Amino acid sequence: MSPLEFREAPVLDQREVAPNIFLLRVGGEFHALPGQFFLLRAWGLHPPLSRPMSVFDLSPGSLSFAYAVRGEGTRLLSRLRPGDIVQVLGPLGKGWSRAEGKVALVGGGMGLAPLLFTAKVFGRPLHIFLGFKGEPFLVEEFLPFGEVYVATEKPGYPGAFLGLVTEAFEPRGYAAVYACGPRPMLEALYEKCRAAGVPLHVSLEERLACGIGACFGCTIFTKRGPVRLCREGPVFRADEVFDGARSFRGT
Ligand SMILES: Cc1cc2nc3c(=O)[nH]c(=O)nc-3n(C[C@H](O)[C@H](O)[C@H](O)COP(=O)(O)OP(=O)(O)OC[C@H]3O[C@@H](n4cnc5c(N)ncnc54)[C@H](O)[C@@H]3O)c2cc1C
Numbered sequence: 001m002s003p004l005e006f007r008e009a010p011v012l013d014q015r016e017v018a019p020n021i022f023l024l025r026v027g028g029e030f031h032a033l034p035g036q037f038f039l040l041r042a043w044g045l046h047p048p049l050s051r052p053m054s055v056f057d058l059s060p061g062s063l064s065f066a067y068a069v070r071g072e073g074t075r076l077l078s079r080l081r082p083g084d085i086v087q088v089l090g091p092l093g094k095g096w097s098r099a100e101g102k103v104a105l106v107g108g109g110m111g112l113a114p115l116l117f118t119a120k121v122f123g124r125p126l127h128i129f130l131g132f133k134g135e136p137f138l139v140e141e142f143l144p145f146g147e148v149y150v151a152t153e154k155p156g157y158p159g160a161f162l163g164l165v166t167e168a169f170e171p172r173g174y175a176a177v178y179a180c181g182p183r184p185m186l187e188a189l190y191e192k193c194r195a196a197g198v199p200l201h202v203s204l205e206e207r208l209a210c211g212i213g214a215c216f217g218c219t220i221f222t223k224r225g226p227v228r229l230c231r232e233g234p235v236f237r238a239d240e241v242f243d244g245a246r247s248f249r250g251t
């Protein structure tokens, strides 16, 4: 099958792991690199665009996505039940590869989505920092793959750092850092990593259109010129996208 054809995948299970956060597992044999994504659709013509989702987990016979319900597309995905069919296209985009030595993964909120499969493939020595606005979710999934540290902005979670994950995290001593989360979090992390001389790799989960490199609607300016987020990304070296680079979309 061509990598640019949708294929039908049956829903194996879906559960709401926190308010409006879902874990969807579909059946089939898939391959992907950590950091790559799939396009999903579970509807007819409307909405016209398929929705990009990072690989959360991949095992023989199944592929999982972790997502937050934000609008119409994700609301439709959240209604899927075992046996329903999802159209999936991928893997798409570039993945990231592991630096040698001890590395850290840093996820902010739903930005943890691409990090579980990354942790699984990268292996130890690995430290995983997860930040949340409120109640942490999906943390237990990460425990087998590295040392896990949790930060939350809401009091009441024993063992968790109270505050921002970027305050809890110190990049010194790591060979490289890999992160996904809201843009302000990534920028704050970049300042710290740059000061410490540690390379930072980011996954930019911003809005896409076609998702397959055809429309140039996701173009951003980087130090090496304009690139398509869906094709040359979504993972980039942070200095390429944050150091004096600008985006068509003003982000
Ligand atoms: C490469 C890539 C991988 C992604 N992986 C994941 C993932 O694993 N899990 C996950 O939950 N999300 C992921 N996203 C974001 C996800 O694709 C969007 O949240 C989703 O497409 C929203 O669709 P919708 O129809 O529900 O919302 P829409 O109706 O399209 O939008 C509803 C609201 O959400 C906002 N919104 C839409 N897209 C984004 C976005 N990308 N970032 C922030 N706000 C947005 C809109 O501005 C609007 O306010 C990824 C995005 C990219 C580009």
Ligand code: FES
Pocket (backbone or CB within 6 Å): 208, 209, 210, 211, 212, 213, 214, 215, 216, 217, 218, 219, 228, 229, 230, 231
């Ligand atoms: S979304 Fe169309 S080229 Fe990237």
